[in-house]
Every structure is written in structure tokens, then in C-alpha cells.
Amino acid sequence: MDETQGYCPVFHRAVELIGRRWNGPIIRALLDGADRFGEIRSRIPGLTDRLLAQRLRELEREGVVERACPSSSATTVPHYTLTTKGHSLAPVIESIAQWAAAWEPPGSTSSAQGRSVADSRRR
Amino acid sequence: MDETQGYCPVFHRAVELIGRRWNGPIIRALLDGADRFGEIRSRIPGLTDRLLAQRLRELEREGVVERACPSSSATTVPHYTLTTKGHSLAPVIESIAQWAAAWEPPGSTSSAQGRSVADSRRR
DNA sequence: TAGAGTCACTTACAAAGAGTAAGTGACTAC
DNA sequence: GTAGTCACTTACTCTTTGTAAGTGACTCTA
Numbered sequence: 001m002d003e004t005q006g007y008c009p010v011f012h013r014a015v016e017l018i019g020r021r022w023n024g025p026i027i028r029a030l031l032d033g034a035d036r037f038g039e040i041r042s043r044i045p046g047l048t049d050r051l052l053a054q055r056l057r058e059l060e061r062e063g064v065v066e067r068a069c070p071s072s073s074a075t076t077v078p079h080y081t082l083t084t085k086g087h088s089l090a091p092v093i094e095s096i097a098q099w100a101a102a103w104e105p106p107g108s109t110s111s112a113q114g115r116s117v118a119d120s121r122r123r
Numbered sequence: 124m125d126e127t128q129g130y131c132p133v134f135h136r137a138v139e140l141i142g143r144r145w146n147g148p149i150i151r152a153l154l155d156g157a158d159r160f161g162e163i164r165s166r167i168p169g170l171t172d173r174l175l176a177q178r179l180r181e182l183e184r185e186g187v188v189e190r191a192c193p194s195s196s197a198t199t200v201p202h203y204t205l206t207t208k209g210h211s212l213a214p215v216i217e218s219i220a221q222w223a224a225a226w227e228p229p230g231s232t233s234s235a236q237g238r239s240v241a242d243s244r245r246r
Numbered sequence: 247t248a249g250a251g252t253c254a255c256t257t258a259c260a261a262a263g264a265g266t267a268a269g270t271g272a273c274t275a276c
Numbered sequence: 277g278t279a280g281t282c283a284c285t286t287a288c289t290c291t292t293t294g295t296a297a298g299t300g301a302c303t304c305t306a
Contacts, residue, residue, distance in 0.1 A: 006151065006152060006155040006157075007151075007152070007166050007168065008151075008223075010223045010224065011147065011148070011151065011219065011223045012147065012148050013223070014219055014220075015141065015142055015146075015147030015216075015223075016144065018142055018219060019138055019139060019142005019143060019147065020142060021139065021292090023138075024134065024135065024139065024142065025134070025135050025138070028129065028131075028134065029129060032129040036253090037253075038252085038253065038254075041254095045130065046294095048294070048295075048296095049255065049256085050255085050256080050294080050295090051293070051294080052254095053254075053255055053256080054293095076301075076302075077254075085226050089222060091218050091222075092218045092219055092222050093138075095214050095218045096134065096141065097134050099137060099214075099215050100134045100138075103137075103186075103211070144263090160283050160284080161281090161282065171264090172283075173264085173265080173266090173285075173286090175283095175284090199272070199273070200283075248305105249304105250303100250304085250306105251303080251305095252301105252303075252304095253301085254299100255300090255301105256298075256300105257298070258296090258297085258298095259294105259295085259297105260293100260294085260295080260296105261292100261294075261295095262292080262293070262294085263290105263291080263292070263293085264291070265288105265289080265290075265291090266287105266290100267286100268285100269286070270283100270284085270286095271283095272282085272283090273280105273281085274279105274280080274282100275281095276279085276280100
């Protein structure tokens with residue numbers, strides 16, 4: 001009777017959040033210790049300011065990322081860190097990385113530049 | 124010296140393939156045993172013919188899905204199945220599902236319809 | 247202290263992708 | 277032989293992304 005058996009909106013939301021363009025690499029950079037806007041950007045070739053700012057705001061709204069402006073002394077530059085929710089994505093990221101490494105296409109060891117799935121669709 | 128330390132194009136490609144709109148639910152439906160076009164579509168509310176056809180072709184090209192037209196006798200209706208590469212995504216899907224279940228927002232137990240991350244951005 | 251540089255964004259516009267809706271051809275049931 | 281289902285396509289519109297050029301707050305240098 002339930003036509004949509006096996007479908008789970010919570011899963012759907014999660015996979016699109018994680019998989020949304022640039023979000024995977026952004027979360028990975030944050031897990032790797034990057035915590036400033038420019039630092040994240042410089043670690044991800046192809047990612048622009050506009051999209052990074054947008055993605056960080058979305059991730060913040062989803063409770064994955066936290067933005068803090070250390071009003072201490074020196075700089076007013078904001079810092080981005082993962083929340084507990086964000087840190088708990090580590091195993092997800094790890095399992096994707098493992099799958100990717102296992103099925104890495106033959107010729108993509110070091111020369112491969114970050115061609116996306118979308119890019120490969122353009123002829 | 125390497126500005127893009129920690130960045131991995133193989134990971135980037137993988138996370139965008141898995142997270143590309145509708146791909147997560149499609150792979151999950153296939154893992155759950157759906158093998159015909161209409162069956163996959165009916166399990167995923169909101170997914171249209173156009174996008175399902177497109178996504179299946181992309182997944183086929185990526186070697187995740189296999190399309191077979193059983194030329195046997197009865198029907199000419201094609202069947203879709205996961206390849207070995209596709210089946211090996213099971214742990215990835217599982218870890219996303221676990222994360223999603225753990226961080227499911229309070230009011231989304233059963234009433235939540237499949238609102239995507241994108242939808243929540245529209246005001 | 248004037249001017250150049252860096253940082254974290256924002257805005258404007260064109261191109262690509264996704265949603266909506268209405269076909270199409272092959273087959274099947276009545 | 278006509279109506280219905282199935283697996284797609286095509287045409288059109290709206291949303292998201294990419295590209296490029298600002299902007300204001302701050303810092304460093306002469």
C-alpha cells in the first residue's frame with residue numbers, strides 16, 4: 001500500500017546536504033583543520049568566494065558549521081569550526097573517501113585535476 | 124608549498140556523484156531491490172521521469188548501474204541493477220542514513236515530506 | 247599618514263541544471 | 277482496433293552555479 005516503501009526524507013535531506021556541490025570538500029577541509037574563509041578556499045581549487053560564502057551560511061543554518069568572530073584583540077576575521085553535528089560527519093566522509101579510493105579510475109593517480117561529475121557530462 | 128593540501132579530486136568526484144540531486148535515493152532504491160524504471164520512480168516522491176532517465180544514464184556511465192534489456196520472451200522492459208561498484212556503495216549509504224537518523228530534526232519523525240536542503244533555502 | 251594590499255564577503259550578469267508538462271513509440275489487455 | 281501502460285524525450289521556464297568585478301574593514305609600508 002505504501003508506494004514509497006524504503007524512501008526516507010530524512011536520508012534524502014542528509015545526502016543532498018552532504019553531496020551538495022562543494023559541501024563535501026568544504027566539510028573535509030574543516031575536518032582537516034582549516035578554520036578561516038581564505039584557508040578553506042585555498043584548499044579547494046575551483047571554489048569561488050561567492051559559493052563558499054553561500055555554502056558556509058547554509059551549513060551554519062543546518063547546524064553543521066559554527067561561525068565565530070573572536071572579538072578578542074588582534075583581528076576581526078571570523079573563524080569557522082564544525083559543530084558536534086558537523087564532526088559526527090567524519091565517518092561519512094571517511095567511507096566516501098574509502099569508496100572513492102577503491103574505485104578510483106585507472107589514470108587518475110596524481111595528474112587528475114578536480115574534474116567534477118558535472119564536467120564529465122559536458123562533451 | 125602545496126596550497127591545496129588535503130584536497131583530493133577523487134573524493135570530490137565521488138561525493139558529488141553520490142550527492143548529486145536524486146542520486147542518493149536512486150541508489151538506495153536499487154539497493155532495496157527496485158529494478159525497473161517505474162518502480163524506482165514510484166519509490167521516490169518528487170522525482171520526475173526526465174531526471175530519473177538522466178540520472179540513470181549518468182550512473183550507468185559511471186559504472187555504478189547496469190541496464191539490461193532481457194530479450195528473453197515476455198517484456199522488452201529494461202531492468203536496472205547495481206554493478207559491483209554500485210553495491211559497494213552500501214556502507215556509504217548506510218553511514219549517511221545513520222548520521223541522518225542521529226541528527227534528525229525534532230519534528231520530522233513521520234510527517235516530514237521530502238523537503239530538500241534546496242527547498243529550505245527558499246523563503 | 248597616504249596609499250597599497252589583504253580579507254571576507256556582495257552584487258550583477260550569463261550559462262548550466264532542474265522542474266513542469268506534454269508528447270512519442272513500443273507493447274499489452276480488452 | 278482502441279485504450280492503457282511503460283520507458284523514455286522534447287520544449288519551455290525558473291533556479292542554481294560560474295565568472296567577474298566590486299565593497300568596506302583592517303593592516304602593512306614608505
